Amino acid sequence: TNYLQKIFPLMMTAAGTITPSKVVIMGAGVAGLQALGTAKRLGAVVEVSDVRPAVKEEVMSLGGRFIEVEMDKSMQDERGYAKEASQEYLNKQKEVLFKHITAADIVITTALVPGRKAPILVTEEMVKHMRHGSVVLDMAVEFGGNCEISEAGKVVVKHGVTIIGEPNLPSLMAHQASDLYSKNLLAFIQHFSKEGNLNLNPDDEIVKSSLIVKDGELVNERVKNHWNTGV
Known part of the structure; x- marks a missing residue:
């Protein structure tokens, strides 16, 4: 305004x-x-x-x-x-x-x-x-x-x-942006990490959409499509 x-x-x-x-x-x-x-x-x-x-x-x-x-x-x-x-x-x-x-x-x-x-x-x-x-x-x-x-x-x-x-609008409100980002990042990590052990369930929707490389193989369909077509 x-x-x-x-x-x-x-x-x-x-x-x-x-x-x-x-x-x-x-x-x-x-x-x-x-x-x-x-x-x-x-x-x-x-x-x-x-x-x-x-x-x-x-x-x-x-x-x-x-x-x-x-x-x-x-x-x-x-x-x-x-x-x-x-x-x-x-x-x-x-x-x-x-x-x-x-x-x-x-x-x-x-x-x-x-x-x-x-x-x-x-x-x-x-x-x-x-x-x-x-x-x-x-x-x-x-x-x-x-x-x-x-x-x-x-x-x-x-x-x-x-x-x-x-x-980069979030940078104009850096304190709140950092606070919210860190909370979301922590929740994301805790979703597949129990007591320090990673449990990457390939059928989990969150894991499936965010996992890019597994065992040296590119597994993310969106990244794979971009890699192959450049789009």
Whole structure:
């Protein structure tokens, strides 16, 4: 909100009414839902887009409006993460999102696909039509970015819009980030370590998805696919 020169909540005064800021969030994962909750607490009107229809209920439970895009098949994998979308779907999504993004005061992009480059969801053409003084926060910039014209490590102003490309947001809150990371890392190690002995059960979902090399052999399918194809 430091970059948005506008009051966030609805305000009714003797001098007139100030309408609430409008926030559009791309991606309803952990970061997107946290952004939704924060923006709502600050008094904004929040809309959220995600390729997984299953997250609509979570968005609505936090007071957000879900932007729906028709799709022919599920865009969610068996672990609950978003799959890589087809170009046809991305084109359809951009058409639907155009009117929402161009009417927004703040656009926050958090959309990632595990093991892939982040999809472009906010084009330069969209930015050109956004309100003068509005803000785009590209939280996926470290992985290629969801905004076509964001720049990693820079805050730039293009077409009258401030575009924030901070590649390592956790480092801005280093104390809490380190605390949470260490707790999660400890829980991860304790999951397969009992009294100092490692027990790597190959059928355990957590072990299966995180184990890369075993007995000198590459066993992780995602890493193996990247190694063989470079994708």
